[in-house]
Amino acid sequence: MEKEVKVIVVGGDGFCGWPTSLDLAAQGHEVVILDNLSRRAIDLELGTESLTPIASMQDRISAASAIGAISWSQIDIATEYERTRDAIDHHRPDAIVHFGEQRAAPYSMIGDRQRRYTVDNNARGTHNLLSAIVEIDPAIHLVHLGTMGVYGYSKEFGRIPEGYLDVTINSTGAETDILYPANPGSIYHMTKCLDQLLFAFYTKNWGLRITDLHQGIVWGTETPLTVTDPRLTNRFDYDGEYGTVLNRFLVQAAIGYPLTVYGTGGQTRAFINIRDTAQCVRIACENPSRDDRRVRIFNQVAETFGVAELAARVAELFDVEVRPIENPRKELPSNELEVENDGLLSLGFDPLLLTDGLLTEVEETVGKYRSRIREDVILSRARW
Amino acid sequence: MEKEVKVIVVGGDGFCGWPTSLDLAAQGHEVVILDNLSRRAIDLELGTESLTPIASMQDRISAASAIGAISWSQIDIATEYERTRDAIDHHRPDAIVHFGEQRAAPYSMIGDRQRRYTVDNNARGTHNLLSAIVEIDPAIHLVHLGTMGVYGYSKEFGRIPEGYLDVTINSTGAETDILYPANPGSIYHMTKCLDQLLFAFYTKNWGLRITDLHQGIVWGTETPLTVTDPRLTNRFDYDGEYGTVLNRFLVQAAIGYPLTVYGTGGQTRAFINIRDTAQCVRIACENPSRDDRRVRIFNQVAETFGVAELAARVAELFDVEVRPIENPRKELPSNELEVENDGLLSLGFDPLLLTDGLLTEVEETVGKYRSRIREDVILSRARW
Numbered sequence: 001m002e003k004e005v006k007v008i009v010v011g012g013d014g015f016c017g018w019p020t021s022l023d024l025a026a027q028g029h030e031v032v033i034l035d036n037l038s039r040r041a042i043d044l045e046l047g048t049e050s051l052t053p054i055a056s057m058q059d060r061i062s063a064a065s066a067i068g069a070i071s072w073s074q075i076d077i078a079t080e081y082e083r084t085r086d087a088i089d090h091h092r093p094d095a096i097v098h099f100g101e102q103r104a105a106p107y108s109m110i111g112d113r114q115r116r117y118t119v120d121n122n123a124r125g126t127h128n129l130l131s132a133i134v135e136i137d138p139a140i141h142l143v144h145l146g147t148m149g150v151y152g153y154s155k156e157f158g159r160i161p162e163g164y165l166d167v168t169i170n171s172t173g174a175e176t177d178i179l180y181p182a183n184p185g186s187i188y189h190m191t192k193c194l195d196q197l198l199f200a201f202y203t204k205n206w207g208l209r210i211t212d213l214h215q216g217i218v219w220g221t222e223t224p225l226t227v228t229d230p231r232l233t234n235r236f237d238y239d240g241e242y243g244t245v246l247n248r249f250l251v252q253a254a255i256g257y258p259l260t261v262y263g264t265g266g267q268t269r270a271f272i273n274i275r276d277t278a279q280c281v282r283i284a285c286e287n288p289s290r291d292d293r294r295v296r297i298f299n300q301v302a303e304t305f306g307v308a309e310l311a312a313r314v315a316e317l318f319d320v321e322v323r324p325i326e327n328p329r330k331e332l333p334s335n336e337l338e339v340e341n342d343g344l345l346s347l348g349f350d351p352l353l354l355t356d357g358l359l360t361e362v363e364e365t366v367g368k369y370r371s372r373i374r375e376d377v378i379l380s381r382a383r384w
Numbered sequence: 385m386e387k388e389v390k391v392i393v394v395g396g397d398g399f400c401g402w403p404t405s406l407d408l409a410a411q412g413h414e415v416v417i418l419d420n421l422s423r424r425a426i427d428l429e430l431g432t433e434s435l436t437p438i439a440s441m442q443d444r445i446s447a448a449s450a451i452g453a454i455s456w457s458q459i460d461i462a463t464e465y466e467r468t469r470d471a472i473d474h475h476r477p478d479a480i481v482h483f484g485e486q487r488a489a490p491y492s493m494i495g496d497r498q499r500r501y502t503v504d505n506n507a508r509g510t511h512n513l514l515s516a517i518v519e520i521d522p523a524i525h526l527v528h529l530g531t532m533g534v535y536g537y538s539k540e541f542g543r544i545p546e547g548y549l550d551v552t553i554n555s556t557g558a559e560t561d562i563l564y565p566a567n568p569g570s571i572y573h574m575t576k577c578l579d580q581l582l583f584a585f586y587t588k589n590w591g592l593r594i595t596d597l598h599q600g601i602v603w604g605t606e607t608p609l610t611v612t613d614p615r616l617t618n619r620f621d622y623d624g625e626y627g628t629v630l631n632r633f634l635v636q637a638a639i640g641y642p643l644t645v646y647g648t649g650g651q652t653r654a655f656i657n658i659r660d661t662a663q664c665v666r667i668a669c670e671n672p673s674r675d676d677r678r679v680r681i682f683n684q685v686a687e688t689f690g691v692a693e694l695a696a697r698v699a700e701l702f703d704v705e706v707r708p709i710e711n712p713r714k715e716l717p718s719n720e721l722e723v724e725n726d727g728l729l730s731l732g733f734d735p736l737l738l739t740d741g742l743l744t745e746v747e748e749t750v751g752k753y754r755s756r757i758r759e760d761v762i763l764s765r766a767r768w
Contacts (some may be wrong), residue, residue, distance in 0.1 A: 172542040179565060179566075201574045
């Protein structure tokens with residue numbers, strides 16, 4: 001085992017945060033979750049619910065004691081700065097993993113209120129963590145969940161590198177690498193681009209050590225740890241705002257609802273299984289960035305697929321129809337996508353690739369909670 | 385005269401906002417100021433004061449009725465969103481000029497509290513305006529005060545263009561122009577880089593029309609309008625946080641305090657006189673951006689000078705000593721700087737260049753209020 005570390009996981013109650021917290025604890029690391037329970041509050045706002053029944057945070061923490069050392073405080077890092085700083089100062093972690101952002105693109109595009117909440121919460125929360133780290137101990141390693149969506153999908157930029165793009169300045173002929181030009185597709189994605197500028201400045205000025213993980217679209221739900229106790233069950237979102245595309249297809253398949261492909265389905269995206277999210281974040285914590293002059297950026301992805309291709313695969317496997325619908329989003333009707341992911345691979349990341357077996361395994365979980373599926377939340381209410 | 389427009393000036397009580405508001409009103413435009421009086425509040429926080437005695441906002445507005453139509457509401461656009469939106473909806477302006485940000489680099493680097501205030505206030509305020517414009521009328525032209533400090537001072541990037549840099553992507557050979565890579569030197573400058581990403585996304589997604597004016601260092605204090613009534617007097621900051629370099633030199637010269645040059649004084653910067661700030665912003669309002677696909681970016685500068693060169697000129701003119709002190713900032717000891725400013729020139733901007741006559745005119749204002757100068761606030765308290 002790697003050296004044990006102490007990790008604060010901000011947003012450890014969420015879809016990615018919870019299984020990651022369990023994975024860290026199972027490897028002997030000490031985990032302190034800070035979470036404001038906002039994901040559960042947004043379910044109340046939208047009238048949605050996880051397909052899988054999830055336990056209260058109190059019950060999750062009780063059950064997690066069988067896995068390892070995990071504690072939890074209800075703290076909002078965006079609006080409760082003093083409590084956030086005090087918690088970091090009290091625990092003096094080796095690393096802070098930052099999942100504490102509003103993470104759904106469609107939610108961020110519903111309207112004025114959601115746009116402003118997403119920007120206020122995400123920008124302020126990230127900056128509060130940075131400012132607190134400078135105050136308390138600049139050696140704390142910050143591991144942030146970014147998104148592949150910061151890059152956009154311009155063909156002219158070629159294969160997507162890990163964060164930095166090699167360019168030649170036309171006027172001077174100088175060759176240099178620059179932070180990949182931001183091209184976000186939603187307010188949510190834009191906030192992750194804001195985060196990148198915050199990280200770059202704090203690293204440049206105070207020598208903070210930061211790892212930004214640009215994650216692909218997550219699919220799957222359970223991990224080997226979340227199935228060990230019903231109270232450890234992970235959430236499964238299938239609604240039009242928070243459900244990610246492959247998970248939504250699997251829910252649609254379970255009830256014979258035609259798979260809703262946006263437009264041509266020619267969008268190619270990068271994917272990663274939830275088990276790999278946990279694995280990658282743990283790898284980042286165990287191998288802190290040693291670079292105090294520039295942010296370490298990794299693409300946290302396993303493989304890429306076209307949306308139509310994914311739909312066809314699910315349709316064939318579970319004998320359901322595909323129905324193209326008008327794309328509610330502003331995005332290219334089709335794109336190519338090649339992504340580098342050497343950074344995490346070089347640290348030992350062993351990606352789980354999509355197989356019929358894995359799809360069937362998720363479909364079994366979905367089938368178990370079939371009666372909880374509500375058709376009326378499947379379609380996205382956001383239009384942009 | 386150009387067609388008259390209705391303009392909301394956010395931050396119209398500030399050093400640049402007030403003379404700009406008067407200039408707009410004098411040209412027959414209708415001006416509505418929204419200001420939270422934060423600049424005056426920060427003076428209280430720092431124990432500083434404008435060298436020139438400035439009237440209350442109530443008295444300023446009374447006196448301004450002799451110039452044109454100016455009204456004022458005390459509104460904080462960052463924390464009072466509903467009142468901000470209602471004011472915009474009520475007035476339905478043609479343009480909103482956005483000076484409403486914490487604008488001092490040294491202030492933003494004093495410590496934790498000032499860092500967080502600067503990010504929270506600036507990012508949230510800008511985003512609130514954008515979100516409100518989408519809700520109320522996407523045709524409202526947003527004119528924002530940016531800063532030359534978004535560009536940084538990398539020699540390899542050559543002459544600084546107006547916002548967009550021509551590059552070749554090495555991997556594909558594609559030539560394109562990208563938003564100039566952000567390289568801010570302080571938390572304050574970083575917030576203007578965040579603003580750029582907000583503007584780019586709102587323009588791309590909602591077709592907003594935005595002009596971002598990357599302004600150089602402002603010097604001078606009065607304009608032909610601010611001297612027409614003592615209640616219209618503009619503020620003059622000379623303290624280490626809010627005083628800009630040339631203005632500080634002029635105050636130091638007035639009391640025989642050696643001119644404090646940071647390090648070698650080899651820093652080359654772009655400058656603009658306060659009268660030109662007013663002129664340029666008015667030109668931008670009178671000639672709205674017609675581009676609803678990309679932000680219109682202008683460099684709002686008249687000329688460039690090395691800091692040591694400026695110090696030498698002031699020292700000779702007013703017979704005072706120059707004293708290099710340790711640079712409290714992280715910045716290059718020296719740099720070259722060439723800046724394009726064709727955009728505003730093409731719309732009629734007629735820059736006021738630095739002359740001994742103009743320096744002497746400012747020095748006369750300083751001399752008039754010599755007894756108000758407090759030596760103890762001259763040096764910056766921020767170190768970075």
